Amino acid sequence: MFKALSLTDSGIKAARCHEAIAGKKVMARGAFSAVFDNGSTVHKLTLDKYAYMLGTDQVIGCSSRHFTQVLHNYGDVGEVDGEPVYLFECEKLEKLPKAGPLRALARRVCRQATTHASNHIRFHRQHEGLALAIQELSMDESLPETLQEGFADLHKFASNVEEGWGLDLHTANLMVRPSDSTLVISDPLADVKTRDALMIQRYKRNLH
Numbered sequence: 164m165f166k167a168l169s170l171t172d173s174g175i176k177a178a179r180c181h182e183a184i185a186g187k188k189v190m191a192r193g194a195f196s197a198v199f200d201n202g203s204t205v206h207k208l209t210l211d212k213y214a215y216m217l218g219t220d221q222v223i224g225c226s227s228r229h230f231t232q233v234l235h236n237y238g239d240v241g242e243v244d245g246e247p248v249y250l251f252e253c254e255k256l257e258k259l260p261k262a263g264p265l266r267a268l269a270r271r272v273c274r275q276a277t278t279h280a281s282n283h284i285r286f287h288r289q290h291e292g293l294a295l296a297i298q299e300l301s302m303d304e305s306l307p308e309t310l311q312e313g314f315a316d317l318h319k320f321a322s323n324v325e326e327g328w329g330l331d332l333h334t335a336n337l338m339v340r341p342s343d344s345t346l347v348i349s350d351p352l353a354d355v356k357t358r359d360a361l362m363i364q365r366y367k368r369n370l371h
Contacts (some may be wrong), residue, residue: 167173167358168210168243178241178248180210195354204234205255208248210361211354213328215249216320223323228340229313231256231349244364246357256338256347265346269337272346275303277331290326297321297330297339310346317351327356 168175170189175197184199184206191198195211209215217225218233237250241334241354284290284292299315300306321328331353338347 165362166192167193167354167361168193168197168248168283169286170197171338172243174241174243174248175208178250181237181240181250183237183252184208185252191194193350194358195350201255203255204252206252207251208240208250210248210357211350212247212249212357213324213352214350215251215322215356217350217352218253219251219341222321222350225313225316225320227309227313227316228345229310229348230316231347239338243352244361246361254340255279256343256349259334259337259339265339265344266334268306268310268346269334272337273332273334274302275306276330280330280350293328293330294318294321313348317348327354328352331354 168177183201187199187201187206190205193209195214196207196209199206199208207214216223218231219236219308232250232254234254235252237252239247240250241248241345259269264298276296279296280293283299284294286292287295296320297314301318303311303314306314329352332348332351336349336351338349340347341344
């Protein structure tokens, strides 16, 4: 999988000098992000503006308990090929258990998301189809009511940000809040516009 955030990029190396994460080891990696251990919390360095806005935007961000809770927003701390790098501190979550009710619920969410997305993008522009897929999840009575409300929040968010995102609901992005065993949706949207721009820039550099 293409890693939009490369730890060897000079812009990321510069961002890692920020006082909040300087000298700290990376505990987890994603296509767009690096996560640094901070004891009872974590710091997240990301190129994904949708993941950043979801947790930090005071107007359209998602406050549902089914999304990662941001504790401190450091904002824009650098750039990579003209794309901003964001840093924030958030709660520390745990991976899904390998079996049990939470794993089953997560798999059902992912399966339903894939089905709804496939159905809607056949008849709508991709952005509209994916937004409709999220809306379907918000009305899915087989899901817990609070989770439906969470997807309603996500649909509102997705409908109010510019195009350039993709739906990224898979079990690796569903986690657990250890304090109360709540299913938490981490990075449900992916910044495909930034990913594609960085992919082109790296391809061009490799030609020389």
